[in-house]
Amino acid sequence: MSGIKPGSKRFIRRGYKPFLLLLPSFALIAVFKVYPIFYSVIGSFLMRGARGVIKFAGLKNFKMIFTDPSILNSIWVTIKFNLITVPLQIVLALIFALMLNRRIRFVQTARTLLYIPVAINMIIASTIWNMMLNPSSGPANAILGVLGIPPQPFLTSSRQALWVIIIICCWKGVSYWMLFLLAGLQNINSSIYEAGRIDGTTFFSELFSLTIPMLKNSLVFVIVSDTMINLFMFIPAYLLTGGGPEGSTDTLMYEAYRAAFKFSNYNRSYAIVTVLMLMTFIVIGLQFYFFRDSRGSGFKRRFLRRGMEK
Amino acid sequence: MITKRGVKEKTLDVLYYVTLLTIVCFALFPVLWSVSNSFRAENSEIFKHISKLSVYTFIPEKFSLNSYRNLFVDNQFHRPLLNSWIVAVLTVFFGFIVNGLAGFAFAKFKFKGNGLLFSIYLFSFMIPFEMIAIPLYKTTGAFGILETRVALILPMIANGMIVFLYRQFFQDIPDALIESAYIDGAGLLRVFFQLLVPLSKPVIISASLMIFIQQWDAFLWPLVAATNKSLKVVQVAISEFTGEFTVQWGTIFAATTIAIAIPIGILIPLQKFYIQGISSTGLKE
């Protein structure tokens, strides 16, 4: 933790007053962001009976969702979706960041243009892509036709629908993560490359032994954040497919949404969200373990400490 | 070190530019296509130029505002636009005060629990909204504020990421300035508003931009918390077009064009600030 370094930027006097400054934000965060998490977990152990009476249910909700084929299917869909989307987005984001990390003409314009999908929200992105991918009238099949490829069913096919959603998420998400990686790249001292070049390194060895390790923090931040966001992805399923065809796009979060807002079975939705939270902890725990520092202070602390001191 | 630009380098260059161009086209095609369709006179024109690609695939044969007329006259789209605007602006305003003060506290005060509390703030910002949407709905229901503008704004004001931004920035402001203001008898609030704020224009712009776009793009929360006609926001209104009105392509395109024109119109001139804001949250110091 931080000691008081010489010339530290800290007020010494009036230790108590900052709590007033913090009160509004703390109250709002506690009530509207942290409390709901506990409410969820507790609610997953309750059930509603006739006339809306609440009773304790132990593990009944969990037993029910784990014997429900549509939930088991959605667990698989969620995992599949993440296993494909996260690496795809990160690799693409890295490639784009590397490509845009140059001082050439139009790079600023290119960056600006690539930021545009970031400011467009998921509903609009899904709506536009939905119309582009309309099997009979959309431009996607028209363009494929020009290339000699037969028209594809896209969202009406149980084999392709999930891929369509993956494409939409990539289209929208890659630029966002590229921002972080680009910032990370620009923080790397270029003198390191000079030293490497004198020794005669190739492009790829430079990439893997210098660039990526130097980007480690940004990369981990991006991977972890992206994983969390994608585990909870459900808007394309909500808007475009209703979980189909044949449950191929039915993500866990969409099941949670339906349980709450279609069937008014809030306790079932809390159980599903609790399961999702557990999955998130496990996956992120694994990621931290995998990316831990081989020496010294341990990654988790570095990740948190990143925000805490200068 | 001087390298000769041989054939290999030149082909790599060409490859690079072509790839870059393809990427940019892929990123922008949906947007351009949708914008151009919004200015077409008739829906059938959209499909006419689909199977036989031509320049008309992107440029309307005859520039027309029919879809926009339909959007505003028949569908009263000005209301969701106004609603989104009001909610976003109010959240920006309150967000600036609430998060700014918190950032000030974390940056300039030593107190027990500074680290722990700040971790909680950061943790809260990493929570995907979907995780808490449903219980949040229940708890705000208990407060009785559902179906009001308050419900759309209040839960979104405090934001760990924004607090982080302000904290980073304020840490760079020399203590000496603050000390001397204090010696002159200024209270904490005066220090904040009269000293820090004028010096913090960049971070205020970044933070406000981020909050604005977050609220403008918000969908799940307004969907469940406030759907009556007088409060409905842009994204919810657009989601209702799909399915029910899939035959009214032109209207949908007009709606999406306007809905993205506003955040993009704000983002492009101020992109430097927005990007600085986002990327500084991912950087290790």
Place this chain on the structure above:
Amino acid sequence: MKKLFFIVLVCALALAPAFAADTMKGTIRFLTMAEYHNALEGVIKAFEASHPGVTIETEEFPFAQLFDAIEIKLGSRNSKFDVILTDATMVSGYAYRGFIAPLDEYFTTAEKSKFTPALVNSGSFQGEFYAPPLKNSCHVLWYNKKLLDKAGIPYPSADPKNRMTWEEVVDISKKVMAASGDSTIYGLTFEQISRPYQILPLINSLGGVGIGPDGITVDGYVNGEGFVKAMQWYSDIHNTLKIAPKGIAPSETVGQFTAGKIAFLSANLFDYKTFEKTTGLQYGYAPLPYFKDGKPVTPTDSFHVSVSNYSKNKALAAEFVKYLTFGEGSDIYLEKQGEFSARIDVLNSYSTDLKYNSFPFSAFRLAAQEAKTTAFPRPLSLGYREWESVITATMEDIRNGADVKPALDKAVKTLTTQLSIYR
């Protein structure tokens, strides 16, 4: 002393009506469907005119979002709504969950008997009456005269005694499609494609039902013989016989018919209003077909109106409900919307009123007869939402080519788990 008491009593009695009348003032918020906007506008204006001091505000959702919206708003125990448009299948679910209030204290037995007994039953739960019907529904087989002419097929009879079979419809469709010379023309589709309301009659016609009598068991029913046979036919017309189009949503089917792309459309009675307005469309109607080995079945039941349990002015809400379901409001609504009534007096008028002699109003007489003889309501179940959600997805999957028996078995497995909470 006695005199004083007497005076006070008289004053109280004189003033009592004023107090009672006070509850007949205020604002009523009506959660309803956007598609009914025009019809309800007239009803609301008339009610407000005859009840000074009362304002009715509506909050409208398109059909596709209405049910979700009701779940969300009533699920949050929101007291902002007083009157709710309630589907017949949801009455028991809402009552079970405590969303809506019993209306026995506001409806006399005489008033309840104004409606057909079947619909009063749908509007009740565990012996209490919750929701009177706003209207009834019935489907007929609409056909495109021009397409039949081109294939040289005589128009089907409108007499139930000469009811066609679905097998005959398939044959005729093949001939019509061949004669049309247009590959975008299809023989048959259903207005609310892949929705149980529309497709269950096919299943019922072959003796199958959607849910067991306990309202919870699906095993043996959803994968039972009648259900499987009917769904196989449903799959065939889309995938092997190809007389029905795929990829068209429920909101687009009527448009396809008015555009002349469909020869036979199984659709609601009130669609005649749209057809009358479509220039150049020559159409006719026939009774809904049945399966050769089965019995004639027509869809029925529709929307009811209920009072929210969280309403702060239930008496006024109930007053409006009565106005809308059997009072003057009902007349206005039925007229404006072209709907088929649930009221016994109106049903009787279809056979006597001269207006219904001629086409297309003669269809109402057919509907009245069907309501008495072939109507088969949807299953009543506490878990109707879950049931409908899974069955709709399954039906659409089958329409798109999924194997019938495995799809139905999977649906049974899913529903058995999901409905177990209602045991």
